[in-house]
Each structure stands twice: as C-alpha cells, then as structure tokens.
Amino acid sequence: MQKITIAIDGFSSCGKSTLAKALAQKLGYHYIDTGAMYRAVTWFAYQNGFIKEDGSMDGEAIVAALPVIDIRFAINAETHNSDVYLNDVNVEHEIRSMLVSKLVSKVSTIKEVRHKMVALQRTMGGKKGVVLDGRDIGTHVFPKAELKLFMTADYDIRAKRRLDEYSSKGQYFSLEEVLHSLKERDHEDLTRKENPLIKADDAVILDNSELNREEQLEFVLKLISDLQFISRQEQSHH
Numbered sequence: 274m275q276k277i278t279i280a281i282d283g284f285s286s287c288g289k290s291t292l293a294k295a296l297a298q299k300l301g302y303h304y305i306d307t308g309a310m311y312r313a314v315t316w317f318a319y320q321n322g323f324i325k326e327d328g329s330m331d332g333e334a335i336v337a338a339l340p341v342i343d344i345r346f347a348i349n350a351e352t353h354n355s356d357v358y359l360n361d362v363n364v365e366h367e368i369r370s371m372l373v374s375k376l377v378s379k380v381s382t383i384k385e386v387r388h389k390m391v392a393l394q395r396t397m398g399g400k401k402g403v404v405l406d407g408r409d410i411g412t413h414v415f416p417k418a419e420l421k422l423f424m425t426a427d428y429d430i431r432a433k434r435r436l437d438e439y440s441s442k443g444q445y446f447s448l449e450e451v452l453h454s455l456k457e458r459d460h461e462d463l464t465r466k467e468n469p470l471i472k473a474d475d476a477v478i479l480d481n482s483e484l485n486r487e488e489q490l491e492f493v494l495k496l497i498s499d500l501q502f503i504s505r506q507e508q509s510h511h
C-alpha cells in the first residue's frame with residue numbers, strides 16, 4: 274500500500290496522541306508528537322528563568338536562545354515510545370507536568386519558536402509514512418497531507434481523561450483545575466496570531482466523545498482504505 278502523510282490536529286486532551294500512536298503502530302509509520310517539541314522549548318525556557326510559574330515571559334531571551342535548543346526524538350527501548358530529548362537529555366517526564374501544560378501555549382505564540390519547530394517537523398516528516406499530531410499540521414506544516422483529521426470531544430470528557438493521565442503519574446489535581454487549564458489552553462491556541470488552531474477545509478472531523486480507542490482506529494483505517502481505493506480508481510482512469 275502506498276504510504277501517506279497523516280495530519281491530526283485538534284483541541285488539547287482529545288486523544289490525538291493516543292490515536293496517532295495506534296495508527297503509527299498499525300501501519301508501521303513514524304509518529305511525530307509536535308506538542309512535545311513546544312513543551313520541550315517551554316521546559317528549557319522555564320529552567321533558564323525565561324518564563325515564570327505565573328506566566329510572565331521574556332520572549333526575547335527565548336528567541337535569543339533558540340540556536341542552542343536542540344530537540345530530537347529517540348525510541349525508548351523499554352516502552353517503545355518515541356521520547357523527546359532536549360539537548361541530549363530525555364525530558365519526557367518533565368514536559369508532561371501541569372506546570373509545562375500551563376505555560377506551553379504562551380511559549381508557542383512566539384513566531385520564531387514556531388518557525389524553528391515547523392522547519393524541524395518538515396525535515397523529520399519529509400518522507401511519507403508518517404503521522405503527526407498538533408494544532409497546525411494540516412493547515413500549515415503539511416498542507417498537502419493525504420489524510421487530515423480534526424479531533425474534538427466534550428469538555429468534561431477531555432478533562433476527565435487528562436485528570437486520569439495526571440493521577441496515573443502520581444500528580445493530583447481537581448477536575449475544576451484541569452478543566453480551567455484546558456479552557457485557557459484552547460483559548461490561547463485558537464486566538465494566537467501565528468498559525469492558530471483551525472480546521473483545515475479538507476480535514477475530517479472526529480468527535481471521539483462516544484468512541485473508544487478501537488472504534489477510533491477502525492474509523493481512520495476505513496478512511497485510509499477509502500483513500501487508497503479512490504486513488505487506485507483515479508489511476509485506472511488515466
């Protein structure tokens with residue numbers, strides 16, 4: 274089967290990465306978690322005092338430091354996940370904290386940060402056979418991706434999923450706190466100037482409020498096989 278590029282965009286905590294990983298595994302594709310890249314930059318900025326817990330940020334300092342921020346992925350031999358490395362240090366654990374979740378949308382409004390991340394993503398995902406998830410993949414990073422999904426789900430369900438994810442890692446918050454943080458992040462992602470979160474015209478909406486993981490995977494695999502069928506038909510007509 275012909276390999277394609279799959280772009281998954283959508284709101285925070287809609288299960289984009291869960292679906293992207295399952296697809297990559299099923300299809301033997303590479304998975305690129307673009308949110309992890311913005312999170313790693315945020316962690317760097319926080320560690321260096323360029324952004325504080327209260328959200329006050331020295332954007333110029335972050336931009337000036339960009340040349341010394343190296344981000345890459347490497348497969349974790351134990352978990353088989355693709356872990357993110359910041360200047361050769363595995364920061365997978367640090368970047369999933371509530372602190373980074375709260376600050377990342379702000380850091381990802383910086384134009385120069387986005388330019389650097391997008392360039393990296395285009396290099397890493399340049400070959401077909403790749404699944405990327407983020408906010409601007411189908412609209413900006415890979416506008417010619419053969420399959421684009423736009424994921425959404427009810428707020429309560431998203432907050433509950435994120436809460437479970439935190440508590441499985443020993444981090445405890447109230448549902449209200451998680452809900453508030455999600456809404457703030459959506460607002461920042463939707464309203465930023467540089468490549469905000471919007472559905473690409475040709476993206477398929479996937480509302481997974483009522484769908485389990487298997488059902489979502491099945492839905493997307495069906496879309497892919499339909500795509501392949503259409504492309505075979507087109508070829509036979511030429």
Ligand code: DC
Nearest residue numbers: 307308309311377378381407408409
């Ligand atoms: O998918 P995530 O929750 O790990 O993403 C973290 C943040 O990074 C998200 O709130 C906005 C930003 N982001 C972005 O601006 N563009 C992307 N392609 C991916 C993430």
